[in-house]
Amino acid sequence: MDLVSISGAKVLMIGAGALGNEVAKDLVLSGFRKVTIVDMDHVVGSNLNRCLFFSREDARQGRKKAEVVAEGMRVLSADARPRPITGRVQDQPGRLFSDHDIVLGCLDNIEARIHANAHSYSTGKVYIDGGMDGMLGKVMVARPPKGACLQCGMNRTHAKIASMRFSCTGRDVVFHEPKLAAEITTTSIVSAVMVREALKAVSGHPEMLLNNAFYYDGRRNLSEEMEIPLDPECPVHPRGRGATGKRKRFKST
């Protein structure tokens, strides 16, 4: 690993929930220093059992997650230079992506994922996306300008739930789905794989990066790499249209 490159790399981390907490911890303990944290939420009590940096006092005050995580990173390393931004990633200026070297998605909804994926790809930044549901986890690495992106692996079931949030406190309350909170051991595994991939990318070892997706099933003690083929109809890719002329029905915002 190239520690000089790692400490100098500008990392954009989107989402500061359960996964964002773990990724932030792994980033700073791995030597990353310049981390921009984007999150729109504030800390609530139900976050506390799975989020390293959040305290009861943070929840009582309703503090912004991005700010609390940034503080926590500074506690772990005096050299850390985290920059918190409170707001939706979709509302940030486009240069946010081009101003960074690598992007890590710790998001809880497909809309924001599609946005982060599309903007990372178009600005040529490696995008590492993590997702969890109970004991299931997935890490996807998109490596522009070649290969599949996150959206290439999506289908109609993703489109149907694109605006729902699957936060670390459970499934989207608007839909009254059964609650299934983030499970911290899965979170730890997903975050570790994400940051490990970031270390490889920033150290100049693209040949060591995951090809597409890492899938983890803690119930079956199974982990494996899966291939996501590039979709010629995916709007993220330069041609954007396939032979059929059809486009996927959902686009980045």
Added chain:
Amino acid sequence: MSSISGGFLPVRIKVKNAETGASVEMELEMENTIDEVIESAATFWSKDMGAYVLRKGKKVLRGGNSLKDAGLRADDVLELIPDPEGG
């Protein structure tokens, strides 16, 4: 899901449920799409609303592809897996 109609011959495909180990055999036409198979299997097993993908071996199948486009054949075994979206 489909039967012999419009001159298309049906094929039998086995879909496994990664979460339970259960499996179901579906009679499909080669023009059916992967999206349709995913939704039919998810409905059959009364899955929660969520994102799912269908894979053959290590390869994730594209939703918009027909079975024919995906290169599937009779008696292929596919697996329906949840695509975790929480953070």
